Amino acid sequence: MLKCHDLSFSIGSQRLLKDVSFELAAGETLAIVGESGAGKTLLSKLMMGFAPTDGVQDGEVLFEHQELTALTDKQWRTLRGSAIGRVAQEPLSALNPVKRAEWILSRAIQLHQPAHKRSPSQLRQRIDELLLQVGLRPEHRKRFPHQLSGGQRQRLLIAIAIANSPRLLIADEPSTALDEQTQQQILRLLKRLQQELNIAMILISHDLQLVRDIADQVVVLKRGEIVEQGRTEQIFTAPAQDYTRMLLARPSFQRPEPVVSAPLLRVSHLTVKHIIDGIHFELALGENLGVIGESGAGKSTLAKALLRLIPATGSIEFDGMDWQRLSRQELRAQRGKMQFVFQDTTSSFNPRLTIFQSLKDAYLAQHQGQTHHVEPHLRQAMQDVGLDETLLARYPHELSGGQRQRVMIARALIVSPKLLILDEPTTALDQVNRRHIIALLQRLQAERHFSLIVISHDQGLLATLCHQYLVLSQGRQLAGKAHSVRHDMPHHDDVADANWHETPISRQVIES
CATH class of the missing domain: 3.40.50.300 (P-loop containing nucleotide triphosphate hydrolases)
Structure with a gap:
């Protein structure tokens, strides 16, 4: 044929x-x-x-x-x-x-x-x-x-x-x-x-x-x-x-060590009408939260509510600030502290801007007045996520889905955030680049000391990066609170064939 x-x-x-x-x-x-x-x-x-x-x-x-x-x-x-x-x-x-x-x-x-x-x-x-x-x-x-x-x-x-x-x-x-x-x-x-x-x-x-x-x-x-x-x-x-x-080959990573530090994010009774209801958890600086649930459970909506990209009720305390009460001007000044890597890579870029221009705009948004030495920072950002700096001259449609996803991570990290929210960061990546991204996030987090919220169906990714997890189903939080990941929790190889709601992660929440 x-x-x-x-x-x-x-x-x-x-x-x-x-x-x-x-x-x-x-x-x-x-x-x-x-x-x-x-x-x-x-x-x-x-x-x-x-x-x-x-x-x-x-x-x-x-x-x-x-x-x-x-x-x-x-x-x-x-x-x-x-x-x-x-x-x-x-x-x-x-x-x-x-x-x-x-x-x-x-x-x-x-x-x-x-x-x-x-x-x-x-x-x-x-x-x-x-x-x-x-x-x-x-x-x-x-x-x-x-x-x-x-x-x-x-x-x-x-x-x-x-x-x-x-x-x-x-x-x-x-x-x-x-x-x-x-x-x-x-x-x-x-x-x-x-x-x-x-x-x-x-x-x-x-x-x-x-x-x-x-x-x-x-x-x-x-x-x-x-x-x-x-x-x-x-x-x-x-x-x-x-x-x-x-x-x-199956990847193998060590699980993260427990974090003891000051609270960075406190969320209470967070609700988006008709989508999510009554979410609450706490996250310390340097600690990582995994969010898991079936498609349509409200995971991406939760992330957008935290970033104030959509209207929500409830309390969000971030870096000592009442995040919900910040004015538009105050929120704009603080945006760099909380960054988001979107799930859809194509719609997250201006198709008329080159990768260089997109990264430059993100950098200058938080480093105003530092226009003379921008290019070395952009080249380093590309190297950090395993991309050739020659890709800076290309437009988004000239990159593969995996390459665009890594550029999105570079764009988020270039402003040195305290909290990075990743929505399915490895779904478009093969095993080789998946391992690279996980190792990259671990190294950068150790060097720069920021927190992660990882939304993913990839249980190996969650078990590798996250200290606690949150299970959502039909917009509701199962078991009423976020739970710490047990050190005896099976790794990705042991749960690869299980449905999300039957895995040790979610089963522990349901049984608690």
Whole structure:
């Protein structure tokens, strides 16, 4: 069904993809894996006709014996969304922010099925069916994208991709923002739909372990080149390359030592109408809090309420200040002390500014008058998060999802905060860069002495970084208070296959 032969892509003197070749039969699943920046998303865009205009493409891509690289824009518009569906990596930026889910889905259906006339009731029934298929409720069709959680937005994208029963589905990190239970539900859904409709599927992921049960064959990319490819079982049981073995390796970190210091944050009865209710906890300087819960539990809403990005009631005492009572001017002056790394990397940057300009603006916001020596600080910030300083000249869309996520961490740390809130900081990262980010946060925290609030489905990350944890379910705090992490709590390897609500972390809270 799909054949890629010696596909290469270059921008200027930089070769981003080199001689990529593979074949995919109808009904099969190909997983493309590799670390951040390996070229996975670029490869998926080339197969959808979204090649960057300033690049040069060589090689061929054949879909059902049709040469895709020779298609006109009009031919691509006919093919995309009907014969070939795609689940984008960044759900918030891929959805129209001023349209409800119902409008977005109905447009996807009607645009590619003009000959199939549906009455309003039939169209609504089809939309409800699609929502239920991806784990959403029919009432979600009335919501705007910003009213959905990250996981709900991603499921909406999957509903759009399967709306017209495509023959090929390209899923770019389709379960990145989801908790482990929902991840498995989405992957099982994709596999079931594939089997029922005989769809060929390309699954792009930084997590090699995630694709084991769904992929028939695996392609491992490194810096735009294939380093290994073969049947899935062969890749997992007898990997031929050290790079593949490194991607398969499980990380191992020591748990954090207890912190004894002055209180930094006290939260009491924090409530956001209809979303979270009555949250309370305390956090000392240098101490880390993990927040865990299913998609839609209110984790990101809690973070936004702490930052005063959305209205909330209750008490927030931060660094000796009544955070809720600060005026707009006072809050602006204190913003640097509490920083946020957002879950959605694309919508968190101004697309018209280079990375240099984005970091510079963040630095100058807290270091006014220090314009003469900005560049060395920005270069050091990039090095701190493991990125090449040459990326400073690029725009956000020219970086991979993992690279953007690391730039966001650099931007937050450049103002030396006392509290850093991270919303799913490792979801877009492969095992190699995940280990790097964890080690980076541990080193920087030891050097600069700040606190962390980590929102994540990654239990290995929480067990490694966090001294206490908070479990949310449907906007409520389980067990009524935050709990300290027990030193005998199993590590990530022991709970990797468990659902979030069945893990030792949350089970201890529920039983207490």
